[in-house]
Amino acid sequence: MPATGFVSPPLCRDHDPGRGHPERAERLVHLGEHLASVGLLAEVENGASRAATPLELARVHSAGHIERVRSACLSAPLALDGDTAVSKSSYAAAQHAAGGVLTAVERVLRGDWHNAFCAVRPPGHHAEQDAAMGFCLFNNVAVAAAALRHEHGLARVAILDWDVHHGNGTQHLFERDPSVFYASLHQWPLYPGTGAAEERGLGAGEGATRNCPLPSGSGDAQWLRALEDTLLPELEAFRPEFVLLSAGFDAHRLDPLSGTCLSAAGYAQMTRRMLELAARSAHGRLVSVLEGGYHLEALASCVETHLGELVTWSAS
Numbered sequence: 001m002p003a004t005g006f007v008s009p010p011l012c013r014d015h016d017p018g019r020g021h022p023e024r025a026e027r028l029v030h031l032g033e034h035l036a037s038v039g040l041l042a043e044v045e046n047g048a049s050r051a052a053t054p055l056e057l058a059r060v061h062s063a064g065h066i067e068r069v070r071s072a073c074l075s076a077p078l079a080l081d082g083d084t085a086v087s088k089s090s091y092a093a094a095q096h097a098a099g100g101v102l103t104a105v106e107r108v109l110r111g112d113w114h115n116a117f118c119a120v121r122p123p124g125h126h127a128e129q130d131a132a133m134g135f136c137l138f139n140n141v142a143v144a145a146a147a148l149r150h151e152h153g154l155a156r157v158a159i160l161d162w163d164v165h166h167g168n169g170t171q172h173l174f175e176r177d178p179s180v181f182y183a184s185l186h187q188w189p190l191y192p193g194t195g196a197a198e199e200r201g202l203g204a205g206e207g208a209t210r211n212c213p214l215p216s217g218s219g220d221a222q223w224l225r226a227l228e229d230t231l232l233p234e235l236e237a238f239r240p241e242f243v244l245l246s247a248g249f250d251a252h253r254l255d256p257l258s259g260t261c262l263s264a265a266g267y268a269q270m271t272r273r274m275l276e277l278a279a280r281s282a283h284g285r286l287v288s289v290l291e292g293g294y295h296l297e298a299l300a301s302c303v304e305t306h307l308g309e310l311v312t313w314s315a316s
């Protein structure tokens with residue numbers, strides 16, 4: 001029976017946005033140590049990743065943006081916006097973050113893996129077509145969605161983004177595209193300020209964007225209700241052939257970047273709902289991609305329960 005895949009490119013640890021930055025390499029170091037200590041790494045299949053090529057990145061990013069990130073790293077350390085800085089190794093790290101997700105998608109499509117989790121950084125969902133933003137250089141999930149559509153020929157791809165911040169980059173990249181459904185749960189108001197419930201897509205893509213902004217102080221019950229009552233009926237009706245998760249864990253009650261109060265158990269429940277959707281619609285094909293999550297212990301315990309659900313599902 002195909003296992004759950006786990007992709008954690010070593011090069012992703014080399015991206016350094018500067019001293020004191022919350023999006024730091026220790027996130028992946030501590031996460032890896034924790035998953036090993038609880039025995040979960042023995043239950044997944046590790047996959048070697050590759051770098052995403054400039055052509056693969058160019059399905060969602062402008063050539064100018066890719067070149068600006070590459071050349072900024074040559075002159076690093078350098079800030080690309082107020083909170084997004086690069087080091088010499090950041091271009092390679094970002095290529096491997098996107099490439100790691102492409103690897104996971106390819107192996108799930110081939111049937112090697114039932115589902116997969118990608119422990120990658122820098123994160124991706126704020127990255128726009130022509131700009132780095134909010135700790136993000138390349139939009140990892142969007143690169144994978146574009147590959148599923150244009151390289152692998154799938155007709156419909158769903159992205160659920162439960163990072164506590166709205167994924168402005170992912171929404172903007174697909175808001176005119178009826179073949180990629182973007183659904184988001186996020187705290188509002190909060191950075192980056194997009195993601196109002198009225199934003200439902202544009203032109204041919206109208207109806208294929210769905211936002212659930214939730215107030216600070218919300219917990220598991222409110223987030224699960226929004227997922228079950230608002231997002232899942234529309235995702236079910238869309239009938240995705242592949243499910244991608246922009247899995248940030250910064251809505252945890254201990255996270256320093258938000259006022260939302262989810263627990264690790266809440267993430268497990270949301271994970272099960274998404275696995276059920278993938279099973280009904282997409283032959284179980286689901287790839288989850290790390291976005292935010294800045295409290296080291298909370299991040300580790302949330303990924304433990306999340307990955308545990310993926311493993312349990314693969315084994316059942």
Ligand SMILES: [Zn+2]
Pocket residue numbers: 163164165248250291292293
């Ligand atoms: Zn976030």
